[in-house]
Amino acid sequence: MSNFGELAGIHDIQFEDDTSVIRLRLEDKHRNHMGVAHGGLMATLADMAMGAAAHRHAQRPLVTVEMKLSYMRPGFGGSLVAKGRMLKKGEHLLFASCTIYDDKGQEALAALGTYMMVEELKG
Numbered sequence: 001m002s003n004f005g006e007l008a009g010i011h012d013i014q015f016e017d018d019t020s021v022i023r024l025r026l027e028d029k030h031r032n033h034m035g036v037a038h039g040g041l042m043a044t045l046a047d048m049a050m051g052a053a054a055h056r057h058a059q060r061p062l063v064t065v066e067m068k069l070s071y072m073r074p075g076f077g078g079s080l081v082a083k084g085r086m087l088k089k090g091e092h093l094l095f096a097s098c099t100i101y102d103d104k105g106q107e108a109l110a111a112l113g114t115y116m117m118v119e120e121l122k123g
Helices: 003-008 039-058
Strands: 014-016 019-025 062-071 079-089 093-102 107-117
Touching (some): 003 039, 019 039, 039 062, 039 079, 039 107
Antiparallel strands (some): 014 019, 079 093, 093 107
């Protein structure tokens, strides 16, 4: 788990077959001024879920190249569940998807992500 994930309160990524699953109990620090899950938190969850699913297939370090997020409804309730899947692996790029559900099982966000396999990062 990354330090950023820990900072956001994401402590564990599980796998159910080829699907990565992140469960997050929402705290006050995760909510925006309207009391629902902050959009940036939901973007982070989607990126981490898709990245975990893609990494499981790549077995190499990955970096996020692109994400498309569709917020379908506010993140209501006390928890969110992000489910990520790898869609396709190419020579250098991997494509993944994620759906985030609220605690009533309603879809709150749909995401598509592109990840690039890298050897190492150089500054």
